[in-house]
Amino acid sequence: MELQTLAQLGEFIGGVAVVITLIYLARQIQQGRLEQRKETYRSFLSELNRVLFAPMNDPEMMTLLQKAAKDFEGLSLRDQGVVNSVWSPLFFLMSEVHLNRKTGDVDQALADQPDRIALGFVQMPGTAQWFARVRPFWAPEFLAHLDELLESSERTPALNITLPWYFPDSDGKRQESAEVTPSKAIESDA
Secondary structure, eight states: OOHHHHHHHHHHHHHHHHHHHHHHHHHHHHHHHHHHHHHHHHHHHHHHHHHHHGGGGOHHHHHHHHHHHHHGGGSOHHHHHHHHHHHHHHHHHHHHHHHHHHHTSSOHHHHHHHHHHHHHHHTSHHHHHHHHHHGGGSOHHHHHHHHHHHHOTTOOOOHHHHSGGGSOOSSSSOOOOOOOOHHHHHHHHO
16 A cells, blocks of 8 residues: 555544544533533422422411412511512522523423413412512513413413412311402402
8 A cells, every 4th residue: 555545544534533523522512401401400490399398398388378379468568578578489480490491491391390380370369469469570571471371271270279288278178269360360450
């Protein structure tokens, strides 16, 4: 073999090695992005669970949240502030999950769970009252998304229907309630 033929063969092998390396790196980047998406969602889910379930460890707080879920406007201003300090972070997280879904950092299927929770929350009468008050402070894109979910024929029922411990009961039995949406709460305030 001539030296020139060996050089060409070496260049060809080197070129193939570069292509294989680039394919390998592309796969590694793709896997890293997938892991990042999973970790982002785990982080959101962990914080969501902390905010959502931490009050259940405090019986007084749980009683207050149950009263608020039924009639937010009937609470004292102090109690409304306490409830707002629990519900606002919950909705900030849900808004963040929604916005991260649009950038691709949270998978569409994984983001459906916080959507169902948000939808279930805003359909309880007291939460609808609260949400009507704080609605101007939320991103229009998140509000449009929630409104679209509320108008869906396949929407999640109010949380007090599916998770009855979110509503106070007078006789220890599950209480059914009339469904109230944030738009109905706004109309009733007018």
